[in-house]
Amino acid sequence: xxxxxxxxxxxxxxxxxxxxxxxxxxxxxxxxxxxxxxxxxxxxxxxxxxxxxxxxxxxxxxxxxxxxxxxxxxxxxxxxxxxxxxxxxxxxxxxxxxxxxxxxxxxxxxxxxxxxxxxxxxxxxxxxxxxxxxxxxxxxxxxxxxxxxxxxxxxxxxxxxxxxxxxxxxxxxxxxxxxxxxxxxxxxxxxxxxxxxxxxxxxxxxxxxxxxxxxxxxxxxxxxxxxxxxxxxxxxxxxxxxxxxxxxxxxxxxxxxxxxxxxxxxxxxxxxxxxxxxxxxxxxxxxxxxxxxxxxxxxxxxxxxxxxxxxxxxxxxxxxxxxxxxxxxxxxxxxxxxxxxxxxxxxxxxxxxxxxxxxxxxxxxxxxxxxxxxxxxxxxxxxxxxxxxxxx
Amino acid sequence: xxxxxxxxxxxxxxxxxxxxxxxxxxxxxxxxxxxxxxxxxxxxxxxxxxxxxxxxxxxxxxxxxxxxxxxxxxxxxxxxxxxxxxxxxxxxxxxxxxxxxxxxxxxxxxxxxxxxxxxxxxxxxxxxxxxxxxxxxxxxxxxxxxxxxxxxxxxxxxxxxxxxxxxxxxxxxxxxxxxxxxxxxxxxxxxxxxxxxxxxxxxxxxxxxxxxxxxxxxxxxxxxxxxxxxxxxxxxxxxxxxxxxxxxxxxxxxxxxxxxxxxxxxxxxxxxxxxxxxxxxxxxxxxxxxxxxxxxxxxxxxxxxxxxxxxxxxxxxxxxxxxxxxxxxxxxxxxx
Numbered sequence: 071x072x073x074x075x076x077x078x079x080x081x082x083x084x085x086x087x088x089x090x091x092x093x094x095x096x097x098x099x100x101x102x103x104x105x106x107x108x109x110x111x112x113x114x115x116x117x118x119x120x121x122x123x124x125x126x127x128x129x130x131x132x133x134x135x136x137x138x139x140x141x142x143x144x145x146x147x148x149x150x151x152x153x154x155x156x157x158x159x160x161x162x163x164x165x166x167x168x169x170x171x172x173x174x175x176x177x178x179x180x181x182x183x184x185x186x187x188x189x190x191x192x193x194x195x196x197x198x199x200x201x202x203x204x205x206x207x208x209x210x211x212x213x214x215x216x217x218x219x220x221x222x223x224x225x226x227x228x229x230x231x232x233x234x235x236x237x238x239x240x241x242x243x244x245x246x247x248x249x250x251x252x253x254x255x256x257x258x259x260x261x262x263x264x265x266x267x268x269x270x271x272x273x274x275x276x277x278x279x280x281x282x283x284x285x286x287x288x289x290x291x292x293x294x295x296x297x298x299x300x301x302x303x304x305x306x307x308x309x310x311x312x313x314x315x316x317x318x319x320x321x322x323x324x325x326x327x328x329x330x331x332x333x334x335x336x337x338x339x340x341x342x343x344x345x346x347x348x349x350x351x352x353x354x355x356x357x358x359x360x361x362x363x364x365x366x367x368x369x370x371x372x373x374x375x376x377x378x379x380x381x382x383x384x385x386x387x388x389x390x391x392x393x394x395x396x397x398x399x400x401x402x403x404x405x406x407x408x409x410x411x412x413x414x415x416x417x418x419x420x421x422x423x424x425x426x427x428x429x430x431x432x433x434x435x436x437x438x439x440x441x442x443x444x445x446x447x448x449x450x451x452x453x454x455x456x457x458x459x460x461x462x
Numbered sequence: 463x464x465x466x467x468x469x470x471x472x473x474x475x476x477x478x479x480x481x482x483x484x485x486x487x488x489x490x491x492x493x494x495x496x497x498x499x500x501x502x503x504x505x506x507x508x509x510x511x512x513x514x515x516x517x518x519x520x521x522x523x524x525x526x527x528x529x530x531x532x533x534x535x536x537x538x539x540x541x542x543x544x545x546x547x548x549x550x551x552x553x554x555x556x557x558x559x560x561x562x563x564x565x566x567x568x569x570x571x572x573x574x575x576x577x578x579x580x581x582x583x584x585x586x587x588x589x590x591x592x593x594x595x596x597x598x599x600x601x602x603x604x605x606x607x608x609x610x611x612x613x614x615x616x617x618x619x620x621x622x623x624x625x626x627x628x629x630x631x632x633x634x635x636x637x638x639x640x641x642x643x644x645x646x647x648x649x650x651x652x653x654x655x656x657x658x659x660x661x662x663x664x665x666x667x668x669x670x671x672x673x674x675x676x677x678x679x680x681x682x683x684x685x686x687x688x689x690x691x692x693x694x695x696x697x698x699x700x701x702x703x704x705x706x707x708x709x710x711x712x713x714x715x716x717x718x719x720x721x722x723x724x725x726x727x728x729x730x731x732x733x734x735x736x737x738x739x740x741x742x743x744x745x746x747x748x749x750x751x752x753x754x755x756x757x758x759x760x761x762x763x764x765x766x767x768x769x770x771x772x773x774x775x776x777x778x779x780x781x782x783x784x785x786x787x788x789x790x791x792x793x794x795x796x797x798x
Contacts, residue, residue: 179534179535181531208568209562209565209566209567209568210566210567210568210570213567213568213570214534214567214570214571215570215571220534220571221566221567225554225558225559228527228554228555228558228559230527231523231524231526231527231528231530231531231555232527232528232530232531232534232559233531234527234528234531235527235528235529235530235531235532235533235534235535236531236532236534236535237531238528238531238532238535239531239532239534239535239536239537240535242487242513242537243535249531261521261523261551262523262524262527262554262555265519265521265523265524265527266524266527266528268519268521268524269518269519269521269524269528272519425565425568425569426564426565426567426568426569427564427565427603427604428564428604428606428628429564429569429572429627429628430626430627430628432606432704432705433658433705433707433708434704434705434706434708435603435705
């Protein structure tokens with residue numbers, strides 16, 4: 071070794087066994103207001119944000135959670151029956167989605183991933199529109215401006231930048247709306263999510279980064295994405311963050327309300343890590359038994375978001391059989407409406423494939439469409455000829 | 463009419479757009495206080511404010527993705543990518559979001575984003591500062607792509623691009639930034655020639671020479687030189703690369719029977735090949751010879767001491783014209 075060599079040799083190299091942080095802490099320092107057993111525990115900072123929530127409202131949150139789990143079950147069934155090509159289940163994440171979405175105002179704007187169908191339900195989406203994409207009938211289920219929710223994003227994390235840009239627009243307009251970005255634990259590794267936090271912090275944009283840490287990015291555990299808690303990443307960008315029990319609808323609502331209030335009053339962005347669990351597969355095409363332990367699933371089943379609200383309402387004697395029946399009937403009705411809308415959805419027409427690529431005519435594409443319509447017409451099929459006419 | 467540089471003409475067009483539409487917002491790296499590394503946005507932040515001419519953090523995907531969000535909110539962002547070779551971090555947002563959102567949402571969400579990219583070589587720069595990435599964008603449906611070749615077009619077409627409800631990639635030939643030309647600022651962009659139309663910039667009868675951006679000047683010079691040699695070259699400035707105005711090219715080729723296309727970008731999978739194929743399909747029986755492409759090589763952009771070997775110049779274009787005319791040329795006697 072050269073005498074002036076200042077480098078220091080290591081002795082043990084980090085290998086694949088050290089790559090994922092298997093000790094990634096999921097517990098500890100979580101904001102929790104309702105325990106898994108249904109006990110209302112007080113929290114010095116967050117109680118104030120939900121002190122107005124009555125038992126009746128709690129029951130309504132419960133209802134929404136039951137309904138979206140039913141939507142999820144029904145959509146999974148539709149996929150198994152060949153009516154949908156694919157479905158990304160949300161089971162287990164009901165409290166994260168309902169607790170946050172119900173805190174939003176109509177004039178707030180949501181940018182989500184494909185798993186936030188519970189959020190879409192809260193925004194008032196037409197039930198048929200929820201399954202439109204998954205049936206292959208469209209690339210987007212709804213007009214974003216009709217419910218102030220962008221159509222779900224498939225590119226992981228890309229929507230966090232859209233939310234940040236939208237928030238810049240809100241700021242520019244002098245409005246007090248907030249942009250809400252939903253994404254998962256895997257997305258926190260994407261450059262876009264990190265760039266979004268840089269931009270949001272630099273411009274103090276009224277945006278909330280709502281991360282549902284459901285522990286799994288398809289087969290990759292959250293410990294592979296991060297060796298520190300996800301909420302701590304935000305701190306590095308100068309963005310206030312909080313970890314909440316994502317299966318506790320009240321805690322999620324409290325954290326969201328706090329962040330919304332900060333954003334509405336010029337306090338800039340916030341980051342919420344809702345610690346929850348994806349009880350189902352990544353999508354209906356996935357097989358989680360290949361990568362995760364059944365015990366883990368059992369542990370999380372004991373932390374179910376609905377059970378604890380029901381227990382709390384029972385403790386307070388605000389639970390009734392009538393409530394249970396009403397909620398179940400509502401869930402069934404919603405599922406039935408969605409199923410019927412799905413099955414009766416008209417197929418798109420062949421020449422629809424060319425529609426809306428541009429907002430005004432594009433000569434190359436017009437020629438391509440013309441040639442294809444001539445090709446279709448060459449079969450002499452009157453139905454196709456009619457659809458060709460319709461497209462002109 | 464005012465004499466102004468190419469750079470000043472774009473600046474003036476941007477200023478007009480900012481004045482006419484409060485929804486226009488400029489975003490980019492160093493575009494504010496500095497006025498851009500090429501000074502294209504010089505003085506605009508001072509006059510329109512930091513909230514309309516925004517110096518952004520150094521993250522191209524971040525700039526493009528936030529522009530998408532602003533467009534969602536009803537704004538009309540104009541994004542400056544500092545150099546051609548720096549656009550790739552934004553490529554995902556451009557291809558997956560900017561280009562597809564209108565289609566994805568069945569027309570509900572408009573993406574009136576203008577992406578300004580200084581492109582092309584000839585300025586002696588290090589790597590990543592001289593590229594011609596236009597084919598990546600013309601291959602992406604949902605985008606409109608234009609390239610300007612002179613100050614008057616630069617002034618008009620930047621305003622047309624900003625006014626378009628579709629996303630437009632606006633390629634600026636950086637080696638022409640300091641070229642001067644007459645600009646009539648009284649022309650209304652709405653009634654001027656559409657940015658989607660090509661323009662015949664030199665009339666001729668023997669060969670059609672198609673180009674765009676930085677090589678239009680070189681092509682016109684080549685036409686002048688050819689005229690000395692008794693060859694009449696018709697030069698077409700494509701202006702729009704998506705869509706290409708094939709009708710104008712076709713009409714010219716029906717007249718001349720010969721086609722040469724020249725661009726700085728590499729040849730394989732490029733604009734030249736698309737024009738050669740489409741024109742051959744449209745007027746095969748009017749062609750007297752196979753179409754000829756005179757382009758950059760299919761190499762990474764070379765170090766600056768060699769860039770003039772890569773870039774098509776007047777002599778290489780004339781060699782291509784000779785090939786189209788069946789006159790002695792560098793490939794004479796070579797088969798296949």
